[in-house]
Every structure is written in C-alpha cells, then in structure tokens.
Amino acid sequence: MIARSLAAGVMAVFLAASAQAREPAAETFVHAGRVLADPATGRVETARTIVVANGKIVRIDAGYTDAPGARVIDLKDKFVLPGLIDSHVHLTSELGPNSVLNEVTQSNADMALTGAMNARKTVEAGFTTVADLGAASESIFALRGAIARGVIPGPRIVASGGAITPSGGHGDVHGFREDVMHALAVETTCNGADDCRRVVREQIKRGADVIKVTATGGVLSNTRAGLGQQLTDDELKAIADTAHGLGRRATAHAHGADGVNAALRAGFDSIEHGTYLDATSIRLFRERKATLVPTVLAGAWVSERAGDADSYLTPAQKEKALTAGPLMLDMLRRARAGRVTVAFGTDTGVSPHGMNAREAELWVEAGYTPMEVIRAATVGAADHLQLSGVAGALKPGMSADIIAVAGDPTQDIARLRDVHFVMARGSVAKR
Ligand SMILES: [Zn+2]
Missing domain, CATH: 2.30.40.10 (Urease, subunit C, domain 1)
Structure with missing residues (x-):
C-alpha cells in the first residue's frame, strides 16, 4: 500500500x-x-x-x-x-575577488541559487543550451531540474556535476589549512584505475549526463603544479571505458599536449581548452573523430585579470594565466588549419555570465568565418552534446x-x- x-x-x-x-x-x-x-x-x-x-x-x-x-x-x-549553444560553462560560480572565500562560505543551496541568476543571464544572452562542466553535483543537478520543469528561466543544461580529478589535481581543493581541505574534500577525486571506475559510476548514479575529468593541471587551481598531465594513461582509459559502458560521453579538461594526447588515445570524445595541442593531437583528433572545445575567451580573460594592477588572482594562478592565456588564440588557428572538429564553448564562470558571445569574435580573429562560428555554436555543438534533432x-x-x-x-x-x-x-x- x-x-x-x-x-x-x-x-x-x-x-x-x-x-x-x-x-x-x-x-x-x-x-x-x-x-x-x-x-x-x-x-x-x-x-x-x-x-x-x-x-x-x-x-x-x-x-x-x-x-x-x-x-x-x-x-x-x-x-x-x-x-546558441555553449558547450562549456560553470553556472553556479563566477571568478572574482571573493572566489577563494566562497569555497568555504557557499553551501550547495547557495550555489544553486547563484546558478539560477546566472542561468537567466545566459538565456537572455541568447544561449538556450549549455553544458555545465564542473560544479557541486547537488547544486547543478537541482538547477538543471528546475529549468527543465519550467520553474525558473534558463538554458537547457547538460551537466557533469563535479569533475573527476586525482588527489592534489586541478579539480581538488588547494591552498587552505589541512583540516579545512579535509572538510572540503571533493567527492570526485580518484587514484588508480579501479578507484576511477568507482567514481565514474557514482557520478552517473548522482545524475551526470556527461563525465568530465581534469586530465592536466589548470590555470585557476591555487597550486604551482603546472599544466601537464595529471591523470595517468590507465586512469584515463578506465574512466573513458566506464563512461561509455554506461552510455555517457567523456570529456577532458587538458592544456598540456601530453594530457591532450593521452586523453584522445584513451578514447575521450572531446577535449576542453587544448592550449598546447600539437601535430600529434591534430592527427589524433581526426583519427578518433574527437571534438575540441577551445574556450579562448577564458584564456583572454584570465591573462587580462593577471595583468590588473590590483589583480585578485593568487600568485600561482597569475603565473599560469600569463603562461597559458596568450597561447589560446594561436591554438585555435592551428586547430582550424588542421581541420579539427570544433564545438563552441567559453568556460564562462571564468569570464562573467552573459558575455558568452564574445568567444565568437575571438574565433573570427583566429580565422573562422562568422558562418563557421555560428555552425559551431548551433548544429556543431548540438552534435557534440548529442542533441541533434532537439537543438541547433x-x-x-x-x-x-x-x-x-x-x-x-x-x-x-x-x-x-x-x-x-x-x-x-x-x-x-x-x-
Ligand atoms: Zn571549465
């Protein structure tokens, strides 16, 4: 009964x-x-x-x-x-002077409500579909559901929830005293292939539409760990295989060419950023029919913020921003010359919500025609997010x-x- x-x-x-x-x-x-x-x-x-x-x-x-x-x-x-479709955003946060403090003050509920505000800005900017690749799972899955039910305005959300990262990797917590970091422990850290299989399964159980990993270091983690490969080849392969076995695509945040190429060899469907992509990467993208989401706006934005006289970035962030940021436009030129399949994505949340379309202007600067950019932000991104026939x-x-x-x-x-x-x-x- x-x-x-x-x-x-x-x-x-x-x-x-x-x-x-x-x-x-x-x-x-x-x-x-x-x-x-x-x-x-x-x-x-x-x-x-x-x-x-x-x-x-x-x-x-x-x-x-x-x-x-x-x-x-x-x-x-x-x-x-x-x-329009943005294949890489972070709706529940926005980089700013309070970013470090927010890590210890914002609850998942706070972040869901912040996300509601940003979702409205995003849809009003003409982006009716986004992929959110890295947020507290509970907050982004609640936001995705509320928008789908028509409770609040916003774009359709394809969500990964937390990004899978090795302990001490780009997606982990850094720069606090040890007991605080212990309290903030990320639910998606994994070490070793078996442990990474477990985390993929748990992330899908929580509600992930897509699996996102941090294959290499990243600009905004508060650690001087560089931008090279962090998840090992066997961990990457275990993650991609497990995701595919459960009907999900796998996408890898990767800057260093070692991490880009390792993720492509491991069977990842797409690469986010791709800053140092080389001739081998271009060959692998084409052989594996993988997609690049270039996020050049994020590169431009963080290198500008690193140069501000009163920059709120930490020394570790600044160092990486000034190294990687200026390289991204040229990366996109190489990708276009190499005829790599691209999907429009901005990493918004690094840059302010609602200015997603600025990315399009940077693509034109890198040699794309306006029609090519519009394609990447509509039919191209829809295909990448498995939404052909629905959006684009x-x-x-x-x-x-x-x-x-x-x-x-x-x-x-x-x-x-x-x-x-x-x-x-x-x-x-x-x-
Ligand atoms: Zn991102």
Whole structure:
C-alpha cells in the first residue's frame, strides 16, 4: 500500500511537471524577416513564419501567416537563428575577488541559487543550451531540474556535476589549512584505475549526463603544479571505458599536449581548452573523430585579470594565466588549419555570465568565418552534446529555441553580443 501510494504520488508530480513543460499550448506565429533555419546549409531565407506549439516547432511557412486569436511575435525587422549553444560553462560560480572565500562560505543551496541568476543571464544572452562542466553535483543537478520543469528561466543544461580529478589535481581543493581541505574534500577525486571506475559510476548514479575529468593541471587551481598531465594513461582509459559502458560521453579538461594526447588515445570524445595541442593531437583528433572545445575567451580573460594592477588572482594562478592565456588564440588557428572538429564553448564562470558571445569574435580573429562560428555554436555543438534533432536548428519537431538579432551576424559576428529576442523551449525568455 505504502509503495503504491508513493508511486501514485510520484506519478502525480510527474504529470504536474509535464503539464507545466507543455505550456503554452496554443500556437504561436513568429514572423521572421530573415532566418537561418539550418546553419548546416548556411541558407538565409526571407519572410518566413515559424509556427510553435507545445514548446516545439510545428512548421515553417513561406511568407507571414497566422490564425484567428493566435499569438503573433513580430520579428520582421530582425535576423532570426536557432538558440546558441555553449558547450562549456560553470553556472553556479563566477571568478572574482571573493572566489577563494566562497569555497568555504557557499553551501550547495547557495550555489544553486547563484546558478539560477546566472542561468537567466545566459538565456537572455541568447544561449538556450549549455553544458555545465564542473560544479557541486547537488547544486547543478537541482538547477538543471528546475529549468527543465519550467520553474525558473534558463538554458537547457547538460551537466557533469563535479569533475573527476586525482588527489592534489586541478579539480581538488588547494591552498587552505589541512583540516579545512579535509572538510572540503571533493567527492570526485580518484587514484588508480579501479578507484576511477568507482567514481565514474557514482557520478552517473548522482545524475551526470556527461563525465568530465581534469586530465592536466589548470590555470585557476591555487597550486604551482603546472599544466601537464595529471591523470595517468590507465586512469584515463578506465574512466573513458566506464563512461561509455554506461552510455555517457567523456570529456577532458587538458592544456598540456601530453594530457591532450593521452586523453584522445584513451578514447575521450572531446577535449576542453587544448592550449598546447600539437601535430600529434591534430592527427589524433581526426583519427578518433574527437571534438575540441577551445574556450579562448577564458584564456583572454584570465591573462587580462593577471595583468590588473590590483589583480585578485593568487600568485600561482597569475603565473599560469600569463603562461597559458596568450597561447589560446594561436591554438585555435592551428586547430582550424588542421581541420579539427570544433564545438563552441567559453568556460564562462571564468569570464562573467552573459558575455558568452564574445568567444565568437575571438574565433573570427583566429580565422573562422562568422558562418563557421555560428555552425559551431548551433548544429556543431548540438552534435557534440548529442542533441541533434532537439537543438541547433529550426526544423519541425525540434525544440522552439529561437533568437533574433538586429543586422546580419553572418556578416558581422559582433551582432551576437546584442540579442533582442529569445524563446527557449517555446517560452519567451526575452523580448
Ligand atoms: Zn571549465
């Protein structure tokens, strides 16, 4: 009896949640002056009506159509495109003067609420899908759920929760007295292949959509450990195999070429940052059909902050920021020359939330055409996050994730800085 009433209760909650997600039920007619419905083709059409119902695109009509009593959204003087996708963010935090203190003052609940604020900034900036790669699991999984249920506005979230790291590695706690570090112990540290298999399984049990590891050192850990490989070859292989066995992709934070190449050889699906990628990395990316998420904005941002006269970065962070940051734009040039598959990602949370589109301008500086960047931030990122058919294009049956800008972003990428209209899963998030 108890089991049955519990099941009924769970079902009632589930039905209530899905009823909420279905709103608005009536059709909405979005009148688009110009529209890039499928960035894969690059074709821009004029005077189209995108018909939306139940959070999805029903059809796209030629010309401007409507129906009696239906809601019409007038974007006839705008350029309409699919909602943008950022493959690397940290919604529950933002680098700043209080970052070190926050490690000991912020509860998981505090971070979830901070994340709600940042999720709103993100969706209002035109990013209707993000991958969050490194946050206290409890806080980011709660945020992901609240947005999916329509309780609060925000982008669709693909979440890793905590990043898997060796003890003393980039994802571990550093720079406090030992008893404080013990109290802050990271649930995703592992040492040795078997222990790493355990942590992958536990992370998936907690709710991870994707497995994220810190394969090498990183800029913002408060330790002078460099940027080279930290998880060993056998640990990386155990992690990738276990993730794949449980139906998850595995992505590796990696700066040093040793860590980039070790993760690719171990079967990782993607690399975050890739700062020192070399000719071997480029060959491995192509052989293994792996994706690079370059995050050049983070590199530019931390090297600027390291140069500030009153910089809040610690000496260890500053040293690494000044070494790695300036290398990232050239890394992206090498990746493009080597025809490496790329997905748009910013590591926002390092830079302030809501300025994600600045990354696009850096890609153009590195030689990408605006259309190539838009592709990487829509269809490319959707493919990388296994969301093809859901996000990244405007086609019947796909999620109604629609944004609009003034001017033509395929000519001037900076237009993406200023998004005038956002619809996420059929709900207007900004107009
Ligand atoms: Zn990151």
